[in-house]
Amino acid sequence: MFNLNLSQVIDQVEKEKNIDKAQLIEALEAAMLSAARKKLGPGADLEAIYNAEAGEIEVYEFRQIVREVTNNTLQVSWEEAVNYDPDLTEDAIGEDLGIRLDTREFGRIAAQNAKQIIFQRVREAERNTIYEEYKDRKGELVTGIVRRFERGNIIVDLGRAEAAIGHREQVKRENVRSGDRVVAYVVDVQEIARGPQIVLSRTHPNMVVKLFEQEVPEISEGVVTIEGVSREAGTRTKIAVHSRDPDVDPVGACVGMKGARVQAVVQELRGEKIDIVPFSQDEARFVCNALAPAEVTSVIIDETNRKMQIVVPDDQLSLAIGRRGQNVRLAAELTGWKIDISSETKIAEEKESAWDSLTQIEGLSDIHIHTLYNYGFRSAEDIILADEEFFAQLPGFNLEMVPSVKESAQKVMALEAEKAKEVLVELRGVGHQWLSLSRYVDEAAEKGESDETRMLQLDGVNETLAKRLAEFGYFGPDDLYFENEDERLVHLVELNPGKVQQLKYQANLWANKVTGGTVDILEEVPNDADLAEAALFDQELGGDAPEEAAASDDASDAEAATPPAEQIDASEEVATVEAEA
Known part of the structure; x- marks a missing residue:
């Protein structure tokens, strides 16, 4: 086995495995040394x-030339040395005399051990080569073929190495089968005992960046x-682009002629929507x-x-928020700002409320009130809590007028507190309910x-709709009863107004x-238009068809409802509400 010409073998392995020739020779030399020590013992100088x-690999045993031998392993007599070299x-x-050994005398077991060492060294060299490559x-795109699935991970063949796409790095609802070609982003390369572990991702944001670098x-x-x-990943991406050349439109460059460039990226991401933002x-x-x-x-x-x-604008609110809040969520992540979106109607209501409070304060003109509103003052309480120096530095204000304005604000705040108490009395009935x-x-x-x-007891609710409502915190009918903002059901849960009225x-x-x-019963009976919208929503939702809502029958059931057998002590319940408040 050891007398064949190794030069051709080494050259062939070097080309096939891409392993350095010096590493292969070192492995062969180590294997032959191991085989020789099996025969001559660990004390031999080899x-x-x-x-x-x-x-071929030549193995030499070194012994010291002496006249009288005291150690047969490390010494050789003068007479025997002359026989080796006249x-x-x-x-x-x-x-020291180097004596060349006949490798054919090492034996079968020693040869097997040498073979194992060669294989081990070659594997180690191959792993090191892959790791170094x-x-x-890291941070680049690689292309491979899906080979198999292991414990939720996708194993991808990259040619000379295998990589893994972990469960968290996979795009939900992306159907991947064995034999498919996939492009993925190299997140990390780890050196472990089994060899280099290449971690890939299909969800990393930088994957989109690298795809655009290839296409643009x-x-x-x-x-x-x-x-x-x-x-x-899998639904939508926003990227912000900037041009260093004023003559180059960054958005147009990324979109390409007839959208060719961006469509190539979308196709690689299997239909994921991409918003290119200047x-x-x-x-x-x-x-x-x-x-x-x-x-x-x-x-x-x-x-x-x-x-x-x-x-x-009111008609743009749903578009700005996006499907289940996705548009505003991605925009906030892209810009690094917390974003609160309000409709013009809601802002107008807030402004009217602030105006009602601020106009009651004596000594303030319309210009003063506009200034206060623009600086974030929304009530008399805000003026009371404001720092006097900051307050005096506002346009149109000075230190002399601060005390009188704050004194007037105190009176206004007291009046508002009285009104709040009246509202609280009205709410006690609601608290009891x-x-x-x-x-x-x-x-x-x-x-x-x-x-x-309990949710499925409502007409118009099936299991599919109940699960969607639960995703947004509407677990039971009581959550729907106490929901005052219909817009939340429309924009977040994505119900149409008719369905909202039906459910409420x-x-x-x-x-x-x-x-x-x-x-x-605080809600009005849904009209025919509401019920038609609700039916349209049920048709689009799919799943088990909800039962038709019989508004008139339910209304009669409500009128026929009898009080419970155990009466509730109203005074005790109201006291509990006040204590909690």
Whole structure:
């Protein structure tokens, strides 16, 4: 086995495995040394040398030349040394003699051990080569073939190495099969005992950046830069781009002729939507760009808390928020600002409330009130809590008028507190109703009745809709009953107005019925247009078809509801509400 010409074998392995020739020779020399020690013992002084001309590994045993041998392993007599090398003279006594060993005498077991060492060294050299090749490829894209699936991980064949796409790095709903070609982003290359582990990702935001670098020459050349990226893998990505050349449109460069460049990226991401946003040094403009395609009416900036209040037309509110809040969420991540989106109607209501409070303060003109509002003052309480020096530095104000303005604000605040007490008295009835409904829910839970079971008692609710409502915190009918903002159900849960009216009314009927009439029915009966919209929503939703809501029958059931057998002490319940307040 060891007498064949190794030069051709070494050259062939070097080409096939891409392993350095010196590493292969070192492995062969180590293997031959191991085989020789098996035969001669661990105390022998041995050395293995690769002879390139002969194409073999030569093993030498070194012994000291002496006249009288005291150690047969490390010494050789003068007479025996002359037999090995007739040209020796007595001057060589005390020197080492290299005796070439016949490798054929090592035996089968020694040869097997040498073979194992060679394989082990070759594997180690191959692992090191792969690690050295990929350790500098972090942050790059690689292409491979899906080979198999292991414990939720996708194993990808990269040619000379295998890589893994972990469960968290996979795109949800992306159907990947064995044999598919995939492009992935190299997140990390780890050196472990089994060899280099290459970690790939299909969800990393930088994967989109690298794809655009491949498709857009202006980006690879540095003319156009990607300033930021926010991504929800599989659904939508926003990237902010900027051009260093005023003659180059960064958005147009990324889109390409007839959208060819961006479509190539979308195709690689298997249909993921991509919004290309022009970057701007003006923070407000940048946030407005990030919220596109929604139109922005005005922006209120809070630099202290790095927050922006974005005002949009009422018909643009849903578009600005996006499906389940995705548009505003990605825009906030892209810009690094907290974004609060409000409709013009809501802002107008807030302004009217603030105006009612501020106009009651004596000594303030319309100009003063406008100034206070623009600086974030929304009530008389805000004026009382404001620092006097800051207050005096506002345009149109001075230190002399601060005491009188604050004194007047105190009086206004006292009047508002009186009105608040009146409202609280009105709310006591609501609190009593809330406690009655809460008691029923607790008792039902003790009996093992789940929130979903109660939700499915409502006409117009099936299991699919119940799960969607639960995702946004509407677990039972009581959550729908106490929801005052219909917009939240429309924009977050994505119900149409007719479906919202149907569900709110059904929740009112349910609450009235289970509390024996204690809880009032506050919602109006859905009209035919509402029921038509609700039916359209049910058709689009799919799943088990919800039962038709019989508004008139439910209304009659509510009127026929009888009080519960156990009456609630109203005074005790109201006292509890006040204590909690």
